[in-house]
Amino acid sequence: MATHPTLDSLTESQLQALYTAHYRATTARIRVAGGARPVRIPGTAAALAWASDKQMHNGVPVGALAPSDDPAAAVRAVMEQSPSPCHWTVWPAPQPRLEQALLRHGFVIDDDEPAMAAALDEDALTARRAQAVAAAGPGFAITPVEDAQALDDWVATWGGDDTPAEVLDQSHQVYKVLLAELPRDEFGMFVGRVDGKPVGTGIVFCAEGLAAVHYIATLAAFRRRGIGRALTLHAMVAARRAGYRIAVLTASEDGRGVYRALGFGEFGKQTTYLRG
Numbered sequence: 001m002a003t004h005p006t007l008d009s010l011t012e013s014q015l016q017a018l019y020t021a022h023y024r025a026t027t028a029r030i031r032v033a034g035g036a037r038p039v040r041i042p043g044t045a046a047a048l049a050w051a052s053d054k055q056m057h058n059g060v061p062v063g064a065l066a067p068s069d070d071p072a073a074a075v076r077a078v079m080e081q082s083p084s085p086c087h088w089t090v091w092p093a094p095q096p097r098l099e100q101a102l103l104r105h106g107f108v109i110d111d112d113e114p115a116m117a118a119a120l121d122e123d124a125l126t127a128r129r130a131q132a133v134a135a136a137g138p139g140f141a142i143t144p145v146e147d148a149q150a151l152d153d154w155v156a157t158w159g160g161d162d163t164p165a166e167v168l169d170q171s172h173q174v175y176k177v178l179l180a181e182l183p184r185d186e187f188g189m190f191v192g193r194v195d196g197k198p199v200g201t202g203i204v205f206c207a208e209g210l211a212a213v214h215y216i217a218t219l220a221a222f223r224r225r226g227i228g229r230a231l232t233l234h235a236m237v238a239a240r241r242a243g244y245r246i247a248v249l250t251a252s253e254d255g256r257g258v259y260r261a262l263g264f265g266e267f268g269k270q271t272t273y274l275r276g
Contacts, residue, residue, distance in 0.1 A: 004209045006245045007119040015117060016092040016268050019248055020063040022208040023091070027061045029207075033177035034170060042077045044069045051082055054170055059087030062270070071098035075105050085276045091115070092268030102273045110274035113250040116264035120211070120240040120247055128262075129237050132230035137194070140227065142234045145189035151175060153198040154191050158217050185242035192231050194222065202231040204238050211239030213249040229258055236262070 010018065027050070028038075036052035045066040052058045059082075065074055075098070078086065088102055092115065133140060145154050151172065159168045178187050185206065192200030199222040203214040213235040218227045236247050250270050251259050 002243060004244050004246070007117060010246075012267050015246075018209055019115060019117075019268070020091065022210040022212060022248070023062045023089075025207040026205050026212065029178065029182070030174055031057050033174045033181075035173075039081065041074050042081070043073045044077075047074060049078055049082055054166075055085045055087075056167060056170055058082060058085065060089065062089045062091040065098070071095070072101040072104075074098075075101040075107075079105055079275070085274055088273045088275075090271045090273065092270070094269070094271075099271075099273070102275075105275065107273040107275045109271060111270075111272040113252060113270055114256070114266040115248060115250050115268045115270050116256075116259050116266050117210075117246055117248045118236070118259075118263040118265070120236055120245050122237070122240040125233060125237045125240055129230065129233040132226055132233050136192075136226045136230045139195040140192065140230070142190050142192050142231065144184075145175075145179065145191060150191060151179065151189070154189055154201050157191065157198040157219060158201040158215055160217075160219065188238055190231070190234060190238075192218070192227050200227045200231050202235050204235040206239060206242060206244055209244070209246070211235075211242070211244040211247050213239075213247055216249075216255065228255065229262065232259070232262060 005018070031050040034052065034054060034057040036050040036057035038048045039051045041047040041049055041064070045068055047064040047066065047069060049060045049064065050057055060078060065071060087110065088107060090099060133142065143150065145151050155168055155172045155175070175189060179189065187206070188204050190202050191198045200218040202216045205212045205214060213232060216228050216231050239247050249259065249264065
């Protein structure tokens with residue numbers, strides 16, 4: 001098993017660089033699974049964007065531009081060759097020249113969340129996970145996604161009642177491919193259930209020395225029961241058992257307090273712009 005870095009061995013800038021590498025590696029997996037293709041951004045040193053006729057796969061990932069690249073020229077080039085809508089993710093801190101260029105060309109802020117990291121200690125996490133599952137109430141259990149029915153349950157629960165059918169279909173396509181192609185110590189999905197009914201979701205996606213926790217979501221009728229906490233701890237335990245020592249995630253306003261209580265601390269900000 002590979003030896004992965006520990007949180008206390010990294011400076012903040014080293015952690016940010018590792019997160020950038022992780023984000024680019026996992027984004028590439030997701031985009032390819034969704035049928036997108038990489039395209040060179042003209043006029044840059046080596047920047048790549050992802051081109052697709054599907055919004056969720058079309059855009060520019062973190063760390064795409066080199067320090068020598070002209071942000072305004074890069075934005076113009078992307079607008080000329082990329083289908084619309086298009087995402088552009090800015091990380092790990094504000095980049096005024098790039099963000100001003102994005103705003104001038106019709107982009108708006110679609111998402112603005114801190115990135116957070118936590119150290120993974122297997123013994124402590126295993127005990128906390130067991131306590132959290134018990135505290136979530138009678139009949140609560142967390143099960144892996146390993147078959148078509150479980151994947152259907154995951155997508156429907158994550159999407160809730162307000163996610164467009166097209167997005168659900170695209171997500172289903174991507175996750176079906178990732179589940180088939182990647183080993184479980186790299187990519188895993190799981191469902192929180194109450195008496196068998198799917199009520200919550202989560203993903204752990206590992207690459208470049210980091211384990212990212214994604215899509216911790218709970219149906220509205222089952223919130224305020226500690227289910228999100230249990231799902232997050234489940235992902236952290238899975239990551240530690242796969243050999244990882246650092247978990248990372250981005251946090252919504254509602255989830256920030258939950259994640260801080262689990263030991264996550266902020267180490268940067270991820271802002272996603274959208275041109276519709």
